[in-house]
Amino acid sequence: MFLPFSVRAGRAVAIGTLAAVGLTACGGTTHATTEGATADHAHAQATAPATTPVAQAAVATSAVTIDNFSFIPAAIKVKAGTTVTWTNKDEEPHSVVSSDEPMRSPTLAGKANTFSHTFTKPGRYAYNCGIHPFMHGTVEVTA
Ligand SMILES: [Cu+2]
Helix, strand or coil: CCCCHHHHHHHHHHHHHHHHHHHHHCCCCCCCCCHHHHHHHHHHHHHHHHHCCCCCCCEECCEEEEECCEEECCEEEEECCEEEEEEECCCCCECCEECCCCEECCCEECCECEEEEEECCCEEEEEECCCCCCCEEEEEEEC
């Protein structure tokens, strides 16, 4: 599948930043003095990225912007009965599709760049772009 270079570059930068944070968190002096600490540290660092996805706090808003191949904010929180509106600000067409909460927007592009959906039942609903499945977002619906 075709991915624009800018998206790939952005992801590489994000991964690099995470790695840098991990290295920075390492104190430096203490773990070098004992074999055990070094082993534990290495183990934790190797497994952390795979087992703990970066937690994003859900933002209390009903408006999601699609920009630079991302849903912003990617995680939102609304009360049941709220209508959420997505607005595509990219020049690329995007869509909003979910199997958790049955919804499927038309392709959002040009002047037809908004889509709204009302969430009635509490729950946490994942969605993605139907054109670029790597674009993810969640809507947390509270009672
Ligand atoms: Cu898209």
